[in-house]
Amino acid sequence: xxxxxxxxxxxxxxxxxxxxxxxxxxxxxxxxxxxxxxxxxxxxxxxxxxxxxxxxxxxxxxxxxxxxxxxxxxxxxxxxxxxxxxxxxxxxxxxxxxxxxxxxxxxxxxxxxxxxxxxxxxxxxxxxxxxxxxxxxxxxxxxxxxxxxxxxxxxxxxxxxxxxxxxxxxxxxxxxxxxxxxxxxxxxxxxxxxxxxxxxxxx
Amino acid sequence: xxxxxxxxxxxxxxxxxxxxxxxxxxxxxxxxxxxxxxxxxxxxxxxxxxxxxxxxxxxxxxxxxxxxxxxxxxxxxxxxxxxxxxxxxxxxxxxxxxxxxxxxxxxxxxxxxxxxxxxxxxxxxxxxxxxxxxxxxxxxxxxxxxxxxxxxxxxxxxxxxxxxxxxxxxxxxxxxxxxxxxxxxxxxxxxxxxxxxxxxxxxxxxxxxxxxxxxxxxxxxxxxxxxxxxxxxxxxxxxxxxxxxxxxxxxxxxxxxxxxxxxxxxxxxxxxxxxxxxxxxxxxxxxxxx
Ligand SMILES: Cc1cc2nc3c(=O)[nH]c(=O)nc-3n(C[C@H](O)[C@H](O)[C@H](O)COP(=O)(O)OP(=O)(O)OC[C@H]3O[C@@H](n4cnc5c(N)ncnc54)[C@H](O)[C@@H]3O)c2cc1C
Ligand code: FES
Ligand code: FES
Numbered sequence: 322x323x324x325x326x327x328x329x330x331x332x333x334x335x336x337x338x339x340x341x342x343x344x345x346x347x348x349x350x351x352x353x354x355x356x357x358x359x360x361x362x363x364x365x366x367x368x369x370x371x372x373x374x375x376x377x378x379x380x381x382x383x384x385x386x387x388x389x390x391x392x393x394x395x396x397x398x399x400x401x402x403x404x405x406x407x408x409x410x411x412x413x414x415x416x417x418x419x420x421x422x423x424x425x426x427x428x429x430x431x432x433x434x435x436x437x438x439x440x441x442x443x444x445x446x447x448x449x450x451x452x453x454x455x456x457x458x459x460x461x462x463x464x465x466x467x468x469x470x471x472x473x474x475x476x477x478x479x480x481x482x483x484x485x486x487x488x489x490x491x492x493x494x495x496x497x498x499x500x501x502x503x504x505x506x507x508x509x510x511x512x513x514x515x516x517x518x519x520x521x522x523x524x
Numbered sequence: 525x526x527x528x529x530x531x532x533x534x535x536x537x538x539x540x541x542x543x544x545x546x547x548x549x550x551x552x553x554x555x556x557x558x559x560x561x562x563x564x565x566x567x568x569x570x571x572x573x574x575x576x577x578x579x580x581x582x583x584x585x586x587x588x589x590x591x592x593x594x595x596x597x598x599x600x601x602x603x604x605x606x607x608x609x610x611x612x613x614x615x616x617x618x619x620x621x622x623x624x625x626x627x628x629x630x631x632x633x634x635x636x637x638x639x640x641x642x643x644x645x646x647x648x649x650x651x652x653x654x655x656x657x658x659x660x661x662x663x664x665x666x667x668x669x670x671x672x673x674x675x676x677x678x679x680x681x682x683x684x685x686x687x688x689x690x691x692x693x694x695x696x697x698x699x700x701x702x703x704x705x706x707x708x709x710x711x712x713x714x715x716x717x718x719x720x721x722x723x724x725x726x727x728x729x730x731x732x733x734x735x736x737x738x739x740x741x742x743x744x745x746x747x748x749x750x751x752x753x754x755x756x757x758x759x760x761x762x763x764x765x766x767x768x769x770x771x772x773x774x775x776x777x778x779x780x781x782x783x784x785x786x787x788x789x790x791x792x793x794x795x796x797x798x799x800x801x802x803x804x805x806x807x808x809x810x811x812x813x814x
Contacts, residue, residue, distance in 0.1 A: 324531055343532030343575070347565075365525070370581035373629055379574030379603075380629040385562035389532055390579060433629070454714050 328392035332357070333401030350371040350388035351398060359399035359428040363457070370456035373429035374398050380455070382437050399428030402435070410480065411435055411473045420469030422460035430456050436474050442478050446471065448517045525809070527565035534577045538663070541578060544719045546665040548574050554690060555579070556638035558596065559630050571662045584692065591615045594696040602631035602639070602649075614698040618704035621652035624707065627715045638693045643746065646717045647695025651705055651741035654749060655723035656696050663692040670695070685795040698705055703724055703727045708802040709741075710794050711786065718742050719785045720795040721730070722774070724802040726757070728810045733760045738803070743780040744797045750774035753799060761806035771800035 325340045327410070332355060339354055351357045363369035365384045372384040375397040378460065401409070402409035411434045421427040437444060437452040437506075444452065449470045457491070458466060533552075540752035545552045547550050555561060556579070556593050557810040564570035568748075578584065584597035587608045594614040596605065603610050605622045612619050625631060635781070639649040640660060653673050660676040662669050662685055695755065699705060709721030722740035727735040736757035738750040752773035760766040767787065780791035 323529070326532060342529065344527040346562075347527065349526075365566050367559060367630060370627075370629065377634075379632045381558075381633050382629055385558055385566070386633065387558070387562070389534070390558070390577065427580075432662075436628075451714070452628075455629050488650055 326389050326392070328389055330391045331395045333397055333509070336380055339388075342389060343389050344386040346384055347374070347386045347388045347391050347396075348369050348383035349396050350391075351383060351396070354388075357400050361428065368457075369426075370433070371426050373432055376434075377398060378439075380433050388421070397432070402431065409435070410477045411438070411469075413475035414476060415466075415469045418465055418469035418472050420461070420466045426458040427430065427454055427461075430458065430466060432438055434473060437470065438474055438477060442481070443474055446472070461464060525568055526568055528571040529657065530572055532577065532619050533574065533754070534580055536580045536613065538581055538583055538690075541576060541581060542663060542665045542688075543752060544576050545690060548576070549687045552576050552687070554641070556641070557634035559602065559626070559634035560638065560642045560644070561717070568639070578690070584673055586801055587611055588788065589698065592698045594618075594698060596636045596694050598635060598690065598692055599638040600636055602634045602636055603628065606631060613712070615656060615696045615698065617656060617707060617723060618649070618652050618696060621648040621707040621721075621723060624692050624709055624718070624721070637694055639744050640673070640676070640696040641683060641685065641691045643679075643681050644717075645680050645744060645746050646721075646742040648707065648721055648723075648741060651721060651739045651747035652723040653694060653696065654738040654747045656699070657737070659695040660691055661693040661695060662686075662689045664734065668692070674749065677746045680751070681790035682746075699725060700727060702729075702765045702810065703810070704806035705732055706802040706805035706809065708798045709796055720780070720791055720798055722795065722798040722802040724725075724806045726801070726806045726810050728807075729759055731811075733757045736770075738774055738799060740774065740778075740795055742776050743775070743791060748778075748800070750775055753803075757803070762804075762811075765805050769801050770803055771796045774799040 323342055325342055327340050329338045332457050341350060348362055351360045360463050361371040363371035369386045372382055373380050374383045377395050395479045402412055411431050414429060415421060416437050433456050447468050533544050535544055551574050553575055555575040555577045578598055581599050585599035585602060586597040587600050588595055589610050594611060602622050602625055636649060639647050658673045660671045660673055676683055682783045704726045707723050709718035723739045725737040726733055736754045738753040739747055740750055741747045744803045754769040756773045773793045775796045778792055780788050782788050
């Protein structure tokens with residue numbers, strides 16, 4: 322008999338309840354059980370970063386995390402970045418600066434970018450280079466990706482000056498169905514990001 | 525590939541975790557950050573039959589300083605150590621070392637105690653903890669024992685942890701005022717495992733070394749203390765010659781095994797350079813230079 326565990330987690334603002342085998346990798350759960358194909362599989366041992374998603378707002382490798390470990394947690398995949406039919410500023414910037422070729426590394430690269438810019442809203446080129454070192458890209462040679470991250474930093478801090486809640490407006494979907502009924506804001510993770518971003522700006 | 529099937533246990537209290545581990549004995553395997561274990565499972569190099577996930581043990585999620593010791597609980601992530609102001613004050617060498625472990629997405633999950641339990645000979649944290657004379661606290665249903673880290677790690681990926689035991693905490697003596705520290709490593713690509721690395725802690729007295737700790741990773745089957753270098757540094761003021769002599773003494777007699785990064789002589793050479801750099805930086809920090 323296969324041992325199955327019931328898990329309940331929030332993925333891109335939606336509560337999901339499923340039964341999974343303990344050995345189910347989070348990336349396979351997202352792709353195969355939830356049909357969220359944005360998390361890609363590359364190396365399957367934590368090195369390439371193409372499976373990176375946000376767990377409670379932090380980047381993690383979903384190929385070396387079990388789905389059962391995401392029970393009760395909040396996951397954001399690239400599908401959760403856009404909201405109300407509008408791209409997240411990071412997505413806009415990758416589009417604008419052509420920060421991709423084949424696109425295989427791109428969803429993870431953008432999620433890592435969201436995190437990099439939350440921790441440091443106006444990074445230098447070298448800081449961006451170091452920040453994205455956790456993500457491998459086989460195509461671009463990285464220059465355009467770095468341009469895209471810097472462009473996102475520019476547009477997001479310009480947005481933050483006029484409107485401290487730029488990420489809330491354009492950020493991920495609500496964290497739960499309940500929250501959805503109440504507001505059009507982002508999930509807690511991204512809301513915190515906006516707060517962090519404006520705090521850091523002030524200091 | 526995908527992991528082989530296993531039974532999953534997810535205790536929510538330490539006592540419960542120890543009871544499960546006790547019952548499982550040899551069969552039980554702790555799952556902490558999973559950043560070393562799950563890749564091995566994906567390749568089926570490891571096929572544990574029972575995993576005991578300690579990620580729900582909130583009581584072990586701490587990094588705190590009391591009575592001259594920095595205590596790091598089993599659930600504390602490597603990224604938490606990196607951000608901890610308390611750790612920065614109490615054991616800056618360890619913070620410098622953890623920042624060189626992998627990349628942030630890995631450090632968000634990986635734990636400090638997990639790295640010690642895994643005992644990878646190339647890992648930074650065990651070497652830094654060795655230089656710091658840290659202790660490992662192993663808990664089981666029968667009680668608790670404290671093991672100096674040099675006795676805890678007994679070989680490549682091998683420790684003296686017994687079945688049923690959990691690494692509950694590592695304890696790091698607080699580095700004294702006026703000490704200088706540095707962790708220097710070399711890896712071909714940023715974020716990769718180091719070819720070799722050196723952890724150095726210097727205590728100066730009137731400009732001279734009173735006490736030196738030097739530990740290396742990546743040069744043997746487990747992290748090693750460089751007793752020769754420590755002796756040669758005693759009384760040193762930090763001259764070029766003294767640095768060179770200490771670095772040479774550090775690698776004397778070492779025969780690192782060759783791997784795809786290079787041969788034995790290359791690795792020894794790299795280790796020597798890392799030691800020299802770390803001692804140099806530790807001196808300038810001890811003098812308040814950096
Ligand atoms: C891409 C990548 C790059 C990496 N680069 C580096 C690097 O440069 N340097 C480096 O040092 N490491 C590196 N690592 C490994 C990483 O630091 C791991 O986090 C660490 O080795 C293990 O910690 P963990 O919490 O993830 O443990 P796990 O993977 O959960 O466990 C590892 C082993 O330790 C045992 N264990 C864990 N915790 C306990 C405990 N509390 N009590 C008893 N047993 C326990 C487990 O049973 C298992 O056998 C890398 C990992 C990846 C995926
Ligand atoms: S697929 Fe997860 S890091 Fe490569
Ligand atoms: S765009 Fe092809 S891998 Fe990055």
